[in-house]
Amino acid sequence: MKHLRPALSLFLLLTVLTGLIYPLAVTGLAQALFPWRANGSLLAVDGHAVGSALIGQNFTTPGDFWGRPSATSPYPDNAQASGGSNLGPTNPALIDAVQARIAALRAADPDNHAPIPVDLVTASGSGLDPQISLAAAYYQAPRVARARHLPLADVEALIARNAHWPWLHLFGTPRVNVLELNLALNALRAKPID
């Protein structure tokens, strides 16, 4: 049993070091150096928090850009129950879900016959994906412009202004943040109440 004392005391020592001192030191420095990011990158309008720049929200009205479908339970974009659908590629339930999303997009914009970008009809991994591809944003632009009574060119210009392109052609994909885009839309012209 001569190993018991070193085992117990070293366990305690390393627990204090890695389980208390380390996370508290990181928290202290993080809060001092990057307080906005360390606390969740929250966005405020008129002093009220309306969401996080990193966490997706559920949009369903024609006048807003819609984000990635979310499979979180019991409702979409539940930010305290992250997760994907975990439906397998050959599961009929996956095909049903995709068909329902296609039907909803087509119903909201019957004249748009362009092929739907895949990220608009497939659930994200986290269920909280804050972004959509640029293809998905441009696909929705005619619907949003019509619902907001805005020229299509203005809406497309807004997408271009908010677009993120791969950095050095290496890091990231062509994408746009849905909450930020809708906030910018609201700033451009408030959504008509219907």
Next chain:
Amino acid sequence: MTTEFFVLLAVLLAALLATVRPLGRYFAWIMEGRPAWAPLAAVETRLLRLCGVDDGEMDWRQYGYALLIFSAIGTVALYALQRLQGWLPLDPQHFGAVSPDSSFNTAISFVTNTNWQGYAGESTMSYLTQMLGLAVQNFLSAASGIAVAFVLIRGLARHSTRLLGNFWKDLYRITAYALLPISFVLALVLVSQGVIQNFSAYQNVTTLEPTTYAAPKLDAAGQPVKGADGQVVNQTVIVPQQTIAMGPVASQEAIKELGTNGGGFFNANSAHPYENPNALTNFLEMLAVLLIPAALVYTFGYAVGDTRQGWALLAAMALVFAVAVTLLAAAEHQGNPAIGALGVDQAHTALQSGGNMEGKETRFGIAASVLFDAVTTATSCGAVNSMIDSYTPLGGMVPMALIQLGEVIFGGVGSGLAGMLVFALVAVFIGGLMVGRTPEYVGKKIEAFDMKMLSIAVLLMPILVLVGTALAAVLPAGVAGLANPGAHGFSEMLYAFTSAANNNGSAFAGLSANTPFYNILLGVAMLLGRFAVIVPILALAGSLAAKKRIPPGSGTMPTHGALFISLLIGTLFLVGALNFFPAWALGPIVEQLSPLPVH
């Protein structure tokens, strides 16, 4: 397949290559026990003395005994912490105790460096459990794994001795000089990119649009109300707010990757934007996973006095890795034919990543998702930034096969090098049989006792995986957990036991594994997959250290050239394919060949 993917792969491997030599030398310094900068050395000496550690080295039995006791203490402490978290501080969401079988599974899972997660972090674990329990084992299980690699390296590098190092000293030096400082820097970089680090309660924000959904109406007793027709009555619920989970994430995220642990703070793991907010953090997390496993291979070559030996193993690893991840990228870029048939645009263009996007995040697209997945299954990390359950059948088979090769393609911290050395010894044994010479590796003769230990280390894992999967497939409690019908359901079970027995921790996560059946069976698989492999490896190290070192003769097969690299890769695939091909045929292969679902 896209140029972005190949550029990203090349940049990742180049960045890794640049770190191998300096970090490998640094680990050699840690292993050799040479004194640090004077004030740090004084702290080390004093703390170790305070803990009752004597200076002497241990033989393999004492070393293994120390490691097992230390792991047992960690398991009990982590179990207790989960059961008691309701009475302890830093539980702002008032989660209360975790169930006994889930606590048992999670305690074993984190102590064995598996980090399989039967639970959902943000709705189960208090901040205290995350930081003082789970994150601590992220450090300690990683340090134990590296310590085992140190012992095997010493066994090969030393001769005519029984002594293989001091476990307590190794544990302290690995944690204090390597894991803590690198994690600290990485955690701060992650926060600068948006990974959260706080102790706040979950934040309520008023969303731009309220969310409405249908939920069963409940009576006063919490039971669903049934209408006259016997159907459950639904009511419309309006949620005007979003409650966003918070916590000390960055500090845990850093060691989760660096220690090839993989247990996410959140249920969605590295797909969650607060764990992995952009492509840069994704890249750094991938690099952090590979850093130590690759460096230790160099440490081995350096310690045996011939760095070519290390480079040969690294070349074999990089080669298999590049081929595997390219296959995976090809499968996922093609997209899902059943979704393509509905007129959905899955093409890769300048405006979208395209491909099979179910379970993937927009900011990663296909390239950064599959690369992350291959990195974390080639190693024992098991973190995910996309949901493997929704991968295409052949796409899902690649991570499964990478784990089933024994996690030796870089592998877990320490365990990867140990596993690759095991296969290297098996390869020289096979080579020796072919030419009729006594097999030898870096000056050590491989004899009957060594081969017995090697056989246990190689064969135990496939037995655990296949027997476990077979049990789950025939028992109602096993089949009850399936989320997907048909061959894909079989893949879910096969993946679960593959992940557990190899201490990976990733999952085909549709499987409802938080049940007593899976918690206990997978817990046992993790335990045996870790310690029943470590013990024969320590015994092997003991046997090797006791041997004399023989100079290479004319009959010695060189173990640093292209011939040996091919032999090693051939051995890996021979063992892996012989063990698992029938299982692949029942799962991913038959799913790939089955017709599209029709409606």
